[in-house]
Amino acid sequence: MAKIAINTRYLLKDKLEGFGWYSYEVARRLAENHPKHQFYFFFDRPFDPNFVFSKNITPIVLGPPARHPILHYIWNEWSVRKALKKYSIDVYFSPDGYLSLKTKTKQLITIHDINFEHYPEDLPLSARKYYRFFFPKFAIKSDKILTVSNFSKSDIIQHYGISDSKIRAIWNGVSEKFVQISEEVKVKIKHKYSYGQDYFIFVGSLNPRKNLRRLVAAYELYASNKEHPWHLVIVGEKMWRNQTEHLSISTSIESQIHFTGRLNDEELSKAVAAAGAMTFVPYFEGFGIPMVEAMRCGVPVLAGNLSSLPEIGQDAVLYCDPFDTKSIAEGLEQISNDSLLRQKLTSKGLERSKAFSWDKCAEAVWEEIEKLLQ
DSSP, rough: OOEEEEOTTTTTTOOOHHHHHHHOOOOOHHHOOOSSSEEEEESOOOOGGGOOOOEEEEEEEESSOOOOOHHHHHHHIIIIHHHHHHOOSEEETTTOOOOOOOOOEEEEEOOOOOHHHHHHGGSSSHHHHHHHHHHHHHHHSSSSEEEEHHHHHHHHHHHHHOOOOOOGOOOOOOOOOOOOOOOHHHHHHHHHSSOOOOOEEESOOOOOGGGGHHHHHHHHHHHOOOOSSOOOEEEESSSTTTTOOOOOTTTTTTTGGGEOOOOOOHHHHHHHHTTSSEEEESOOOSSOHHHHHHHHHHHOOOSSSSSHHHHHHHGGSEOOOOTTTTHHHHHHHHHHHOOHHHHHHHHHHHGGGGOOOOHHHHHHHHHHHHHOOO
C-alpha cells in the first residue's frame, strides 16, 4: 500500500473553477479507482465532506489559507513539508503546479500553462512576481511535470530548459453533464438569459487574457450591421479580487449583453447547450475546457487561433485572430449567418469532443504516480 498526498486546496464548495474542476475530476478518480492505496487530501481551510470521495481518503487541513504569495510560501514550505514527513508520504501530487522546495518526498505537479511568462501585465504585481520567481524552481525541483496540451509542454520546455522526458502532456476531460438539449428547453433558457433571443456565450474568468475587451468591441461591430443580432451572454467572475477587466459597452448594445456571474454546473451546462455559438477568443490558453464543453453540447465554436486552441479544436472550430477586433466580428457574423456552417461545426465538434475524457486523464496521471512509486 502506497501513501499518496494530493494538494486539494482548490476543492471549494460551490466555487469550483479551472484548477478546482481539474483537482475534483482527477483526485476523485485516483482515490476511487485505487482502493488499495491510502490518499491524503491536503486542504488549506475547512472542507466540504462531499470532497472525501471514498474510505481510503484522509482529509487534512493545513493552515494558513493560501491565497496570497506570502501565504503560498508558508503553506508549501512549512505546512506541506511537515505533513509530507509526518505521514510518510510516498508521492505528492499537486494539480495546481505548486510544490515544496525543501521536501525529500517525490513530487508530481501539473503546470497548466505559463501565461505569466508571456503576459505578466495581466496579473497583479504580487502574483506576477511569485509565479515568475517560483515556477521555474518548481519545474526543476519536481520529479515529473504534467501539463494539459502539447503547446504547453513545448512552452514549458523552452522557457525552463526542462528535458522532454521529464514532462508529459495529458489532455483535460469534459464533464458528462454537458449534453445536447431539446429545442423546448433551449427556448426556456433563452428567455432566462437573453429575453428569448439567440445568443453567443462566453464562459471563463473575467481576466484580461480572456480577451473580453476585444470580444465586446467586436460584438458592437457585428451588432451595428444587424437588424436582429444575436445577443451576447457572459458567464464568469473576476479571477483576481482587486483586478477588473474594464469593458467599454456603448448604450447601443448594452441591452444585448448579459452578465450572469458564476453559474453552478447544472445551470452552466444548460446555458451553454442553449447557445447559438460559443465565443472563446483568449490570446493565451493552456487548454480551453469551455470550448470542449460547447462541442459536447453540439454548439459550434468561434475560437482564437493562438496557443493551444487549434490543437484542441482542430478542424471542428471556426478560428479568428484574437488580437484583431475585425476578425472576431467577421467570425461572429459568419457563424450566426451560415446555418450550414453551424451544422458542420456541430457534427465535427461532437466527434472531436470524444477525444477528451476525465477517465483517460486520471488513468494517465496514475501511470505517472506508479512510475514514481517504483
